[in-house]
Every structure is written in structure tokens, then in C-alpha cells.
Amino acid sequence: MQESIKPPVEVRYxxxxxxxxxxxTGRRPENWRMSxxxxxxxxxxxxxxxQYEGKEYHIxxxxxxxxxxxxxxxxxxxxxxxxxxxxxxxxxxxMLSELLSAAISGVSTNxxxxxxxxxxxxxxxxxxxxxxxxxxPSREALVPAPLYVGMEKGILTRFEEITRTPAEIQxxxxxxxxxxxxxxxxxxxxxxxxxxxxxxxxxxxxTRDKGVNEMSSALKRRFNFETVMPVREVALEKQIxxxxxxxxxxxxxxxxxxxxxxxxxxASTYHELREGISSYGHRIDKPAAVMSTAxxxxxxxxxxxxxxxxxxxxxxxxxxxxxxxxxxxxxxxxDLDKVKGYFNTVIRDKSGKxxxxxxxxxxxxxxxx
Numbered sequence: 001m002q003e004s005i006k007p008p009v010e011v012r013y014x015x016x017x018x019x020x021x022x023x024x025t026g027r028r029p030e031n032w033r034m035s036x037x038x039x040x041x042x043x044x045x046x047x048x049x050x051q052y053e054g055k056e057y058h059i060x061x062x063x064x065x066x067x068x069x070x071x072x073x074x075x076x077x078x079x080x081x082x083x084x085x086x087x088x089x090x091x092x093x094x095m096l097s098e099l100l101s102a103a104i105s106g107v108s109t110n111x112x113x114x115x116x117x118x119x120x121x122x123x124x125x126x127x128x129x130x131x132x133x134x135x136x137p138s139r140e141a142l143v144p145a146p147l148y149v150g151m152e153k154g155i156l157t158r159f160e161e162i163t164r165t166p167a168e169i170q171x172x173x174x175x176x177x178x179x180x181x182x183x184x185x186x187x188x189x190x191x192x193x194x195x196x197x198x199x200x201x202x203x204x205x206x207t208r209d210k211g212v213n214e215m216s217s218a219l220k221r222r223f224n225f226e227t228v229m230p231v232r233e234v235a236l237e238k239q240i241x242x243x244x245x246x247x248x249x250x251x252x253x254x255x256x257x258x259x260x261x262x263x264x265x266x267a268s269t270y271h272e273l274r275e276g277i278s279s280y281g282h283r284i285d286k287p288a289a290v291m292s293t294a295x296x297x298x299x300x301x302x303x304x305x306x307x308x309x310x311x312x313x314x315x316x317x318x319x320x321x322x323x324x325x326x327x328x329x330x331x332x333x334x335d336l337d338k339v340k341g342y343f344n345t346v347i348r349d350k351s352g353k354x355x356x357x358x359x360x361x362x363x364x365x366x367x368x369x
Contacts (some may be wrong), residue, residue: 006251008109009102016042017103019050019057029078031154031198032104036074039103043070043096063096064240069226073100076224077156082177082201084162084220087228090292093204096228097158100202105155110146114161120172123147123159124182137186147173147201151182154196159203163213170219177201177222208290230274231293238267244297245304256308259315261357263300266320270296273339278346285342287335289328299323317357321364340368 010017017033020042026035034042041050045061063070076083077100085093101108112123125148131141142148150157162170176182180199184191203223205215231237241263249256272278274291289295303320307313328335343365351362 008107009098010106010108013042013062013102016057016059017106019052020059020103023050023052029198031196032078033106034103036078039074039100040071042103043099062099063092064231064236064243065092065096065228069228070096072224073226074104076226077104077200077202080180082173082203082223084203084205084223084225085228086205086207086225088230088292089206089208089290090294091228091230092294093228094160097160097202097204101156101158105198107155108158110149110155111158111160112146114159114163114165116164116166118165118169120169121145123169123172125184137188139187139190142184142187147176148182148193150199150201151176151180151193151195154198156199157201159201161205161209162203163205163209163215165213167213167216170213170215173201174216174218174222177219231271234264234267234271234279237271237293237296238264240293241267241297241300245301248297248301249304252305254305254308256304256313258300258304262303262315262317262320265357265361266296266300266324269324269342272346273342280346280349282346282349284346285338287328287338288332289330289335291328295327299327317360318364318367321361321367325367325369336368340365343368 004011020038021034024034024038026037028035032039041059043063044067046059049056049058051057073083073085073096083100085097087093098108101110112118123145125145126143127137128141128143131138135141144152146157149155159173176195180195182193182195184193201223231240238260242258242260245258245263248254249258268279270291270293272284273287276284276286278284299320302323303315306319306323307315311319324339325336328339343362347358347362347365350358
């Protein structure tokens with residue numbers, strides 16, 4: 001079987017999931033693959049190795065954020081209300097929903113990707129029209145969509161970017177979340193699908209999309225909302241960058257180790273531009289662009305690939321700044337002036353006080369054009 005570019009969570013962490021399922025002794029909601037305690041361990045990692053069949057397995061930490069938020073998410077999904085993850089772009093909402101789905105249901109790919117073109121049949125069901133014409137309305141002719149699949153199998157359905165979809169599509173979820181039943185009128189009296197235990201919906205929404213297709217009050221009441229905040233610590237952001245680029249490099253066959261000093265430099269840059277204040281106390285004009293950890297990972301990995309294929313396996317600071325320019329200026333060209341101001345004050349001072357890589361970084365400001 002061919003390897004995929006990006007295997008789903010349940011494939012990437014297959015061994016960890018199997019170990020946790022087979023050693024799980026906690027209370028388990030009906031139709032869950034593991035208990036809430038084991039789900040927490042899978043996402044947040046274990047301090048001590050897990051013993052299984054005479055071997056020790058270390059469960060790595062996969063989500064670097066608010067531990068209490070993860071616990072609340074798990075408890076919400078064990079109940080009857082849906083879970084809505086909201087926050088700035090790039091705050092790992094999608095990753096968290098994937099981890100939750102893989103641990104609870106064993107599958108993270110039962111997903112609706114919300115867009116302006118999302119229709120009701122993409123959410124609930126459509127028809128195989130050849131069979132429909134030949135045999136009439138029947139379960140055989142019905143093509144289940146993710147919501148139908150989730151209800152039928154008793155697994156989680158992920159709804160990404162829900163506020164990108166038209167209001168009438170969003171509101172089609174209200175009765176399903178309230179009554180846990182989906183009506184297929186074409187099937188007559190046999191057209192009622194009652195959700196099996198284990199079914200629930202995890203939605204995600206970006207706060208930058210607020211006002212695009214605002215969720216109705218009725219739909220909001222069917223969800224518990226959890227706000228996923230950006231990373232607030234430079235050291236933690238650095239660790240996330242290193243972890244993610246190492247995974248990406250491994251999946252792409254890039255045999256080049258991540259440079260921790262460059263990761264710290266980039267994490268500091270993103271943190272200070274996002275917060276609007278430097279570690280030295282300088283006030284900084286914050287760019288309008290999304291200064292997320294996910295964007296920092298993208299900038300670092302792009303620089304890493306350039307170094308691997310063109311730079312004899314070395315990270316190049318000039319290339320880093322060029323990629324930073326591309327990431328920041330894609331939404332608003334005026335942001336470049338703010339970054340120039342940041343380099344001409346904060347990076348200049350760090351260059352003078354700390355030298356080394358910071359000096360190279362300051363000298364690379366020539367690419368801020």
C-alpha cells in the first residue's frame with residue numbers, strides 16, 4: 001500500500017492508540033474507543049511510560065495549550081451537546097478536533113469542510129441517481145454524507161469552518177443536534193435515522209470570520225463553546241515549531257535536523273509581533289496579518305526545505321526573512337512597514353546586545369522591500 005503525504009491521526013499514532021485502548025481501565029461512554037482519561041492521556045501525553053506486553057511506551061504530548069480546555073472538550077463530547085472550537089486562525093483548532101475524533105471514534109476523517117458552496121446534501125445525504133431511477137428511493141440508493149455516517153455508526157462528525165457556510169445550511173444542524181434524529185422524507189416511514197450512542201459534532205470557527213455567516217442563537221445553544229487561544233510563551237512556541245517541522249521533515253523524507261536557535265528566533269519574532277510588545281519593553285505596531293504558530297511553522301519549514309535542497313543542509317537567515325515577508329505581506333502590504341519598524345528597533349537592539357544569529361537576522365532586513 002502506498003504511503004500518504006499526510007496520514008490521518010489514527011494512522012500516524014496507531015501504536016499509541018492501540019496501547020492506550022488495551023491498557024485502559026477507566027469508565028468509558030457508550031461506543032467510545034477509550035475512556036475520557038485515556039483520551040486525555042493521548043492528547044496531552046503521559047508523564048510516565050505506559051507498560052504493555054512487557055514494553056514501555058511513551059505517549060507524546062500532541063497539543064500544547066490549555067490542559068483544562070482539553071478536559072472540558074472531552075467532557076462536552078461525553079454529553080449531549082456539540083463542541084464548538086473558536087479562535088484565531090492557526091491556533092490548532094483543527095488539530096485538536098482531529099485528535100479528539102481519532103481517540104474517541106477511531107477515525108478523524110468523517111469531516112465536512114465548510115465553504116460558501118457547501119450544500120445540505122454534502123452534510124446529510126445525496127443519491128445515486130442511477131439506482132434511484134432503477135429501484136426508486138431506498139437505502140441502497142442513498143449516499144451518506146458525514147452527518148449521516150456519524151449518526152449511523154455512532155462516531156464523531158467534524159464540521160470545519162462552520163461560519164463559512166450559508167445560514168440555512170448551518171440551521172439544518174439544529175434538529176439533528178437537538179433530537180439526534182435525521183429524517184429522509186423520500187424513504188417514507190422508514191426514513192428516520194436515530195443517532196447511535198457516540199455520535200456528536202465538533203465544529204470549528206475562526207474569529208476573523210465573525211460576521212461572514214454568523215451562527216444563529218438557536219444553533220449556538222446546541223454547542224458548548226471553547227475558545228482556543230494563541231500560544232503565549234516563546235519557549236512553548238519554539239517547541240511547537242520544532243516538533244511540527246520535524247514531523248513534516250520525516251513525512252517528506254527530508255534528512256535535516258531542525259535548528260533550535262533559528263526556531264527560537266522565529267518564535268520570538270511571531271510572539272512579539274502578535275503581542276505588540278518586545279522582551280525589551282518596546283511597543284510594536286501589530287501587523288493585521290495572522291501571526292499564528294501555524295504560520296511560523298510554515299515559514300520555518302519553507303526555509304528548511306530551501307536549505308536542504310539548495311543550501312547544503314543549512315538554514316539561511318536571508319531565506320528566512322524572505323519567507324517571513326511572503327507570509328506577512330500576503331494579506332496587507334502595509335504590514336511590511338510595521339515589520340521594517342520592528343527590525344529597525346527591536347532586532348537592531350537585540351543584534352547589538354546579543355550578536356550572533358540576531359546580528360545576521362538584522363542584516364537580512366534588506367529583504368524587507
